[in-house]
Amino acid sequence: MAPVPYRVVAKRAETAETVTLTLAPVGAAIPEPEPGQFTMMYAFGIGEVPISVSRTRPVLEQTIRAVGAVTGALCRAEAGQVIGLRGPFGTGWGVDEARGRDLVLAAGGIGLAPLRPAILRALARRDDYGRVAVLIGARTPGDLLFEDELETWRARGAQVEVTVDRPAPGWTGHVGLITALAGSADVDPSRAAAYVCGPEIMMRLTAQALAGLGTHPGRIRVSLERSMRCGIGWCGHCQLGPLLICRDGPVVPYESAVPLMAVKEL
């Protein structure tokens, strides 16, 4: 499957090391992704990496943290530059299936990017859901993604709570681990669906906290990340236990993730 050319039409710096690229097809487009899905993003001449979609409509956005060669190159891409996309791949959060339920969306660090389309989808169809709580953990206030959107999410009917590990002077929000926010989510845990995205330890502890409050573990979903190559279940690079994360993941029920989270990356 050849990468489809996309042009960077806008670029926004989210934090010192994270950018959001708005992308438009040069010719034919890839199918519209579902919230939670990812694409293989190709920086021509450098390499290809899996990156979740951070907005599915009306424009395609992807949010990238520069950690190495390929993500570094994508973060340096400027408006006008052409990159390649394959996809969309993987399982989504299943926001449409959760209609009628309360929603808890819990994000740690860059984990807010894959959750953002689910938040936007639920807020676009606000009446289809009960209460919607967005819980966000970040290292410092400066590491917060989509900061200028949080007020809009609140105005559109979401409870948004942010906690940081290290407050900056003047910070008046929460300080501490995201697990401590689980109890502050103004939802009925027994009828809630929960989506959790972030570092694995954060996802495990947050899912445990939500389950402890009464959310059925079968309705808690997490997004697993393993390094990937083909994106379509051929190469086996992202195998984790019985799953190929590119095809059977990244979003999986917490119940099936529990035994896998203990498996170290190969």
Added chain:
Amino acid sequence: MDRVSADDLRRERFFHGMPGPHLARLATAGRVVEFPAGRRVFEENGTAESFWVIRSGTVALDLHVPGRGPVVVETLEASAVLGWSWLFPPHRWRFGAVAVRPVEATRFDGPLVRTLGATDPELGYDMALRFGTVMLDRLEATRIRVLDLYAHPGEPR
């Protein structure tokens, strides 16, 4: 300050599963209190004679760092327990606490609860276990924060 009943306490997660007679005795030591945003609940090094079960609002635990002023180490939300120094000698606060959003809480008279526990060791043991669990949870959260999970992978740790 309003009194609280055993039923009021039963609704709090902290007291979940506690036998009715214990709740009734603890309720004699509890009063509903409120703090406006910005009000200091206690000062670092002050005498620790109370604990609070937060009903709503947010309290920040802080420590005075020379040159930086009060630095917030953690915030506590609804259903959290504030204060355990009342239980352990020398009964002095190791951190300060300030309301950052308006707080409603049940305040318990620490010396009275210590007396209730000493005269009824079953109640005392139950409370010690509950406070132990709170401390265990906070220790775990602190250890996870020490891992600095959101750090950049290339950053030295």
